[in-house]
Amino acid sequence: MEPGTARIAVDLLGGDDAPAVVVDGALRAVRADPDLHLLLVGPTEVAAAVTDALTPAQRARTTVRPVRAAAGPAHHAPRADSTVRAAVAAIRDGAADALVSAGSTGATVSAAALGFGRWADVRRPALVATLPAVAGPVVLLDVGGSLEPRPLTLARHAVLGAAYAAVAHAVDRPRVGLLSVGTEAGKGDRPRKAADALLTAASLPCGARYVGLVEGYDVALGARADVVVTDGFTGNVLLKAIEGAYAMAGGPPAGGGAPRAAALLGVAGTVVVCHGAAGAEDVASGIALAAHLWRRGASDRVRALLDGAAVGSPAVDRIDEVRP
């Protein structure tokens, strides 16, 4: 754990099993990290369920921002008076450093994009999950930020993933692979073929190098790449398939299973999205991830690293817009 205070705004009403698992997750997080402060965003009585269970010293590291409304239906922009919007506003006001929500991904991404703004050269924010593999972490993106496979989005997410692996996980010169159905050049559907060409010509940050096409095995095993790039549809179902396989196999491997918390990259703030079905342990790990990212200055550092990267061209941009 890096040193330094981290003040995390927690959306008490986000998640299928909220507020119970969020309360439990917040308690675990406060107890585990003595430099963690929580801004509890939600109904007063829910926040009290956290604070009442803490020692006075722990309680001193919590603040309550009373908000009564949840984000609302998943397919709509979150209500202005919702917990997730209030949590974003709290960070803008300087009352917290980072946001964690297990609510609808769409609502969180929307609230963050509205409140923080997007990075200028990242049109589609990406959700980034980190899996523990034998040789080290594997960064998988996108796991659900944007679902349609677009070549330029894939190439830009490769840049994001490389920077994230270096900044968040201290991976030296990350190997970046593009997920496809085989490793030979030319394998894959049309978006993959076009993205492969873009990535072969791209300049990646942090000494990262593009290693070409990788396969499904590589996401869990990490043998061929430190960063695996795919579209949000494929990444999402893949991550859940790996989680299902670990459940079938009797439990995750030593070192950890499929993560249920992912970092949102592409907005000007530190945001962690937990799986809607997250349990208390998942929420606690999401809070720990947000604190880790804040302490490393990950969001700003990843953003700064994009300036040196070069992907695609205006002509490719236009193709990408017209033919998704």
Next chain:
Amino acid sequence: MEPGTARIAVDLLGGDDAPAVVVDGALRAVRADPDLHLLLVGPTEVAAAVTDALTPAQRARTTVRPVRAAAGPAHHAPRADSTVRAAVAAIRDGAADALVSAGSTGATVSAAALGFGRWADVRRPALVATLPAVAGPVVLLDVGGSLEPRPLTLARHAVLGAAYAAVAHAVDRPRVGLLSVGTEAGKGDRPRKAADALLTAASLPCGARYVGLVEGYDVALGARADVVVTDGFTGNVLLKAIEGAYAMAGGPPAGGGAPRAAALLGVAGTVVVCHGAAGAEDVASGIALAAHLWRRGASDRVRALLDGAAVGSPAVDRIDEVRP
């Protein structure tokens, strides 16, 4: 094992590690199944490596068709004088009942479509893999037959998968799910949303029922569906991700891991495709699968079941063709 002779044509030159693993796989298959006959399609000296290792009684269940050429590059139609084309020709001549190849999937699909013809109402053949789950088998398709997600292809593959589950695995009234990023209606990318509408209105064979959207977990766990439908890109990377997860977890669960042999549906013949990196055990299991499908008359029975199914409309067909 069903009773009855099954005569399987084996492509001795297909696969990354051919001919060694194919020879070993053929030996295992002959020894395991006393009613199995093999037509060994390949160079005489390779076939001799099989026959020389068998007892005289086992050897009597093998025939050799000498062919010297492999299929050639993966992205081209297989050579007319190749082992995979010769194996298809042998089935057309009545010298064998079914084909197994661990060569390039594209070459095998191409050879089978050329030699056997496609089923009239299946434009895109599907590769079908069966995973062992807790409650029973899970049929996953497509795992690499056609890579682009098209709504009508997804819906038609749902029909194929339902018929296959009933015929090949005796699943009673199969539950058919469409793989997406959440289970709530409306979750997913554009092809999934369109396919969901088609499937809601579809008439499925064998008393199968469409259960709506399922997630990655369900492929390994089988809790929500017996048949999981997705595009060939997603299915392929998913299957390999599950295989990688089992390797990370220290081995596959009791009952078996991710299969490395898949049935090809949509051509008028019994064809099993093994993974290019198949080992001897995988090749043997592919041969056993081909024999199983032949003994059940699976190909003809699945084909016949399609007549009673109704998916889409001519208008949808046109949309599907124009906007993949």
